[in-house]
Amino acid sequence: MMTGKQRLEKEVTLELRNKYIGPSCKLFYRDDPLKILRASGTYMYDEKGHRYLDCINNVCHVGHCNPYVVSAAMQQMAVLNTNSRFLHDNLVLYAERLLTFFPKELCVCFFVNSGSEANDLALRMARTHTGKKDVITLDHAYHGHVSSLIDISPYKFNHPGGEGQADWVHVAPVADVYRGKYTDKDYSLEELSEKYADEVKQLCDKATKKSGGVCLFVAESMQSCGGQIVYPPGYLRQVYKHVRAAGGLCLADEVQVGFGRVGSHMWAFQTQGDDIVPDIVTLGKPMGNGHPISAVITTREVADSFGATGMEYFNTFGGNPVSAAIADAVLDVIENEKLRENATMIGSYLKQEFNSMKQKHGIIGDVRGQGMFLGVDLVKNRKTREPATAEAAYINKRLKEQYVLLSCDGPSRNVLKFKPPLVFSLNDAKELLEKLDNIMTEMEVAECEVNDAAKSTLNGTVNSHHKSQISNGHCSDIQVKV
Template sequence: MEKGKLDKQETLSLRKKHIGPSCKLFFKSDPLKIVRASGSYMYDEEGNRYLDCINNVCHVGHCHPHVVSAATQQMAVLNTNSRFLHDNLVLYAERLTALFPPKLSVCFFVNSGSEANDLALRLARTHTGHRDVITLDHAYHGHVTSLIDISPYKFNHPGGDGKPDWVHVAPVADIYRGKYTDKDYTIEQLSEKYADEVKMLCQKSSKEGGRVCIFYAESMQSCGGQIVFPPGYLRQVYKHVREAGGVCLADEVQVGFGRVGSHMWAFQTQGDDIVPDIVTLGKPMGNGHPVSAVVTTREIAESFGATGMEYFNTFGGNPVSAAVANAVLDVIENEKLRENATEIGNFLMQEFRQLQKKHELIGDVRGQGMFLGVDLVKDRETREPATAEAAYINKRLKENYVLLSADGPYRNVLKFKSPLVFSLENAKELVSKVDSIMEEMKQVEHCVNGVVEQNGATEKPSSKSKKHTQWITK
């Protein structure tokens, strides 16, 4: 072992000793120690190479040389408090806002998606004078207290306190396994029915005296299971919320910066006329460097400033962060990563739908660009989620040097969100290995005793399954 380096067990021991126990690791029973990365690959301490289908943080590829160079060059010259004038900040703000509809022209730079969403709530409350928040079921918007309060993904799960009285939860517009599905309604009907749920919450809020301040939603919901809203949904929702005196937020922390391929921002896939009042950005903005932003209207920004309370963020938009963020945009544009997201995403959708014809385990394939979900089921008619099977597939993929995750309310959705540099060769490797593992499962499928581990949590599959199969993942 190299002098001064810890072996894996030493690293794990120190982590257990000094890092909070609620900070969980992927693959708890056999966590990976990653020591370097490049492009679409990550490498462990033994030199094993893993195909990264899980990392939406390193958006333009791990350790991209252009991004690394921008950071090191600026760090060698200056990094300081954002309250000094510096060209990097204003030039990046000009470039960033040019990528949005003209109405969205003012930036607040912060350090994380959580910080962006927290500030957005302050902006909305100041501007509207209202209190109440409408959020979507299964949503997650960040780890700070204000956002745990509006994230059912947290407050409805172990350790959560439930929702505050000023939070109203609308069913997510999941047309496959939501409150209303494509079994019973057309796409147009589904858009209207899910939007009407938000309308009713607006009316409820007004009657109770709180009044709607803001509607929070990821433009495509990630933690809920890679959900793509039916066409027309956001148009109707935004209309209802604005009529109630609220504003509308598009959380692009997971899906922004060209991940959907066809557009820079996922909210644009709902129509050219769909313009939120506030957009929050995070993870991909700095390719792993901590930089994020709130982009909003001049009107909302001036309402916030009119209170007389000064807002400053010591590190938000500092010279190094702005240089890094600018370099990320360079790479997206120069390497045509939006076009790559479309090409590879279309290929993966096509191939996963071919696998769907072959494997009854696949109930639904959905998504756009490099934001895809494969919903696994025990029975296609009942759509009973195949939680244990998803966990088993992820375990076997890891053993075959591919990193993927599962999410959704039942943790049965294989969740693809790789760096945008993912290649056709990478895509073929992923599909081939998923296919091979599903074939393997057909051959060995039988009843066994055991529990299933999924990213540190243990679960037993539903006893309602006809086959009662439990897949051991340890």
Template sequence: MAELYSKAETLELRRKHIGPSCKVFFAKDPIKIVRAHGQYMFDENGEKYLDCINNVAHVGHSHPQVIKAAVKQMELLNTNSRFLHDNLVQYAQRLTATLPEELSVCYFVNSGSEANDLALRLARQYTGHQDVITLDHAYHGHVTSLIDISPYKFNQLGKEGKKEYVHVAPSPDIYRGKYREDHLHPGNAYADDVKKIIEVAQKNGRKIAAFIAESMQSCGGQVIPPAGYFQKVAETVHKAGGVFIADEVQVGFGRVGKHFWGFQLQGEDFVPDIVTMGKPIGNGHPMSCVVTTRPIAEAFGASGLEYFNTFGGNPVSCAIGLAVLDVIEKEDLQRNATHVGNYLTGLLKEQKEKHPLVGDVRGVGLFVGVDLVKDRQKRTPATAEAQHILYQLKERKILLSADGPYRNILKFKPPMCFSKEDAKFVVDQIDELLTDLEEATGLRTRNGLSTNVQYKRKVPTEGSSQLDCLSESINHISGSACRQENGFCAESHTVPCKRIRT
């Protein structure tokens, strides 16, 4: 495939014309991708990479059935939803059939951010309240209204980042959080914290419009809420006059395998008031949706302010959405997510038994996280080690990402066509890298495990940053600097070690 520009030219033009805050993966040596198919991506030299990052290409990159549906409809008509068209109502009918009966009214938009922004408008109009409860480390989108309710983002702005109408509840993380797996009822305990937040807010004259949470926190570290948590939170929020918004942008459309939606893991007795979705909905085509109840939709309409979206719900987008639903069903991708996800999780749990760097493995379906730690007892995050592994995997033609508040969680969210062979290949590579890393840092010797490992703290000098320290640390480990993509990093350390063989 002929390229318009060389990789160096593309990079130079990007630096010239694209905003500097728009980061690329693997900034020291970014990858130029020119095509993709299924769970694989190809660079300008034809090198094949296994994609464990793209939950956007939900049914697989360049899926022929999705492409065919898009082209066929584009050849006929594409226009806005002010005209009647069967694709819009057919898709709304198909989509709502996957949800509880109460969730029956759709608003089609173009991105997850747009969906969550609209969800806030619906909640505030329906309740007449302003305040929002969000989870620590949460991310809900990049527009201003969502940066304001995303601690993952606004914490980077310092003390001024948090608005007075935003209340932050602890992330319901039973591995690293306030209440852990040894707690008798962690779901109840975390829900009680939300109740206390509401009580304090009300004493200060604040009124809660909504509680918003990803059904499973992704950027927050692949966190799966404990049983009963959403039910108790919803009960408390409803009593306060608010609504419950379930953000399914990253985890919906069968990714959890057993259920079509992540919130359904909490049980049939839990139904959110508003559900937002994006990313996988169009397999890479920019579309998203907000689904809510009839009373909330009618209250929104009663404001007298017409809602219109030029591209939301256009015939081409709906044709693509229908094709994605068809492929999920035809190729039994929910079942694949269950079987391959269980296999992947099992392999990774074997690594936990084998490697002291693996503190926790948690996952449902093809949503899996590996929490890397320096010290299992203290659960000290292994940030530099996680970044090292990502870069070494990239050299082995595997694309994986890391996230969480300390950027030490290896995140698996591949296309749904991911196979057991893919899972085995990735875990085998991670096994080798963990072994090398543990031997180099003293966590492991050829004869077994070392339990008396000392880490020397790297203290930033004047004029240096935590990012510089992290880069130096990784450089010390692997001989190559690995900067984190978003410029945020946790407390860093240097690790005395020999050079890692790769």
């Protein structure tokens, strides 16, 4: 029996996990998983007391164990936590406050427990409202782990264990201007916006011909699993126009990128223009700073048509008094600590420094993103843009060894993915940059030494100029093979 004082050795914890937890529940760093015992702000601590800089935990949005949020949870838990089918002020006051951050058309909340649950409910609402079934999604997209969302997530159904694409699902190429179907090698951003939007229009026409119209277009406002993708300006405006002409609704999935992560706006869909108004917005991970609360935000028309079926909807825990108190405290911290401004300032600094590193290290092909949602696309060759998958994995491993937690994503898992708590500081940023720079230099020097040894074997002599380059760390156009 756990007493709160018992602490298992890491090997025992891992053994028990392997014995009692489903094998498909994967861990970070599978070869040497971390056992984390506590966390604070942007840092996590393992069982040996090692401190890790957390650059990936977008769940703890306002910092691990934020004291203000913890206090709000404790105070409400000590008074009442109950089924959300009872009247309680926390629920309605939080809904009223949350909606002030949205365009006036988005005026109704449904509270649930996770981003997956939010997207599942949104899909159900869209089908009820439109009377249609066909869904348009983007390639590489992931929208949740429940069955209905696996069906519309190419990130899952096109990979091992997936059952492939259903006939009512239409997959549009993601508007990736660096390595997508159309790229900035051949087109301007304006042309790219039109071309990618036209791909959606073609699918709308196909669905209309086949099924009489479209139910829903669903997309993250900036795509995460696809490799930190930022769409070209005007893309969503054109797409929403095409989808609505086909009778469909438009859903902005803000589970990863909402609540000020992009800095300039509260919601990432707003970066595409002030006139961009989805029919449904889904919220998740950051909403409760790790506590399970999420939401579906929609128009009065969609909410009313969903309610008109006569089928009652309720969610036992969604928006319960404790969850609502925590979510409200998260908004307090975002506003009082000016975390949107911090996301803009630190994100801009990091992006600038990543681009400076690009001039030094040939492995960096592209730097993209906004605020604290950034991606560094690693390549073997800048001309061909061949993904540097093994190199990205190596860098991720070496960063962990130096107590920095980062992750790799994208279809080729070659994109270093930065999405930390919004309290990430300038000193945190400098630590990440210094260690990343050193690792890339280390890789280049190692590759230079390999090349130098090969030349020595072939020629019987060491190229003195090449040797000098190695000692000065100037082999910036070479990437190590790992």
